[in-house]
Amino acid sequence: MLDHAERVAAARSAIDYIYGRTEQEQAVPVPNCPGWTVYNAASHIGRVGIAWEEMITSSPDDPESRARGYERSGRQPAGTPKAELAAWAHSAIDHLVDDPDRQCYFSMTGGEGTARLWAWHAASELGMHRLDVESALGHEHSMTPVHSMTPVQALDAADYTCRFFLQAMRRVLERDPGRLTARLVDAGSEVGSEVGSEVGSVNIEPLPESALPVAVVVEGPPIQVLLGLWGRPHTGIEVTAGDPEVWEHWRTLPSEAFQFGTWD
Structure with a gap:
């Protein structure tokens, strides 16, 4: 981090x-x-x-x-x-x-x-x-x-996104898509890791009052996972376990909860 x-x-x-x-x-x-x-x-x-x-x-x-x-x-x-x-x-x-x-x-x-x-x-x-x-x-x-920091910064930003940004989005919409685990996998050797090694993972737990049984696990390149968490177009992310709809519900949350206008 x-x-x-x-x-x-x-x-x-x-x-x-x-x-x-x-x-x-x-x-x-x-x-x-x-x-x-x-x-x-x-x-x-x-x-x-x-x-x-x-x-x-x-x-x-x-x-x-x-x-x-x-x-x-x-x-x-x-x-x-x-x-x-x-x-x-x-x-x-x-x-x-x-x-x-x-x-x-x-x-x-x-x-x-x-x-x-x-x-x-x-x-x-x-x-x-x-x-x-x-x-x-x-x-x-x-x-x-500094390209050697790219996977680390993406993990840091993804962790923030799960801990605070998406939590705020689901509070606004009063919606809980379920449990999410996202694994960030580095396909290169930018941080001295082996090909395909995991940089880290981020999680979102269901709200205590919901106790939803639905869950999903996704895996992909660090920056692509970050883009996906923010609802942006992305590539290379796979659903490796659980319900794919949970991932899609989390991805649509940001644009549904709040979108700034252009101002200028």
């Missing part, structure tokens, strides 16, 4: 990659996010940076900070230059480096969080949007410039 400094670096790397695209690249549609261009993805990241900063700098018992943050972001003019959007995004990350254990409001749980937890969130979500843009532009999926 990544440590706090590596997560901060991964978040900044994703920001720099997305805002480093040319004017021509900014106009390219992003199929993973219907209705978006690369510029819309950049606008989304900049604007949520404003909302994140409001929450990151607010106390855990201030649930209104989320509404304030998104109200502030919504007041920004359309067509904001990408340099300004990047500054908004980096400004939020700046607040994660003073004291990782500083308590603050965290949107995924609707309450108590820390700067350390926000860094995990930022590395995971911004890393996912980097994958979205890489897919749109036909670039190799790297997640970070």
Whole structure:
């Protein structure tokens, strides 16, 4: 797993990659996010940076900070230059480096969080949007410039996705698809592993009150598993045990629960 400094670096790397695209690249549609261009993805990241900063700098018992943050972001003019959007995004990350254990409001749980937890969130979500843009532009999926970290970062982001992101999605929809186990298998030797060795696995347990007997086990390359967990197009994932419908129900959860508009 990544440590706090590596997560901060991964978040900044994703920001720099997305805002480093040319004017021509900014106009390219992003199929993973219907209705978006690369510029819309950049606008989304900049604007949520404003909302994140409001929450990151607010106390855990201030649930209104989320509404304030998104109200502030919504007041920004359309067509904001990408340099300004990047500054908004980096400004939020700046607040994660003073004291990782500083308590603050965290949107995924609707309450108590820390700067350390926000860094995990930022590395995971911004890393996912980097994958979205890489897919749109036909670039190799790297997640970070250091390719030796790719499987580890994908595992770290997938673990966050299962522990917090998808939990929030099922709370919004009041739906529990069942037990999920996802095994991330590295097909190469990027981290010195043998071909086909398991990088790690992530799990989602049924809610206590549901006690659903349905379960599924899936297996695939680290980045592809991460894409699948976020409901993105993916390849190479196999259902190795259990009910395939459970996997499909989890995959559809993010888009059903919440989808940002294009803003610009």
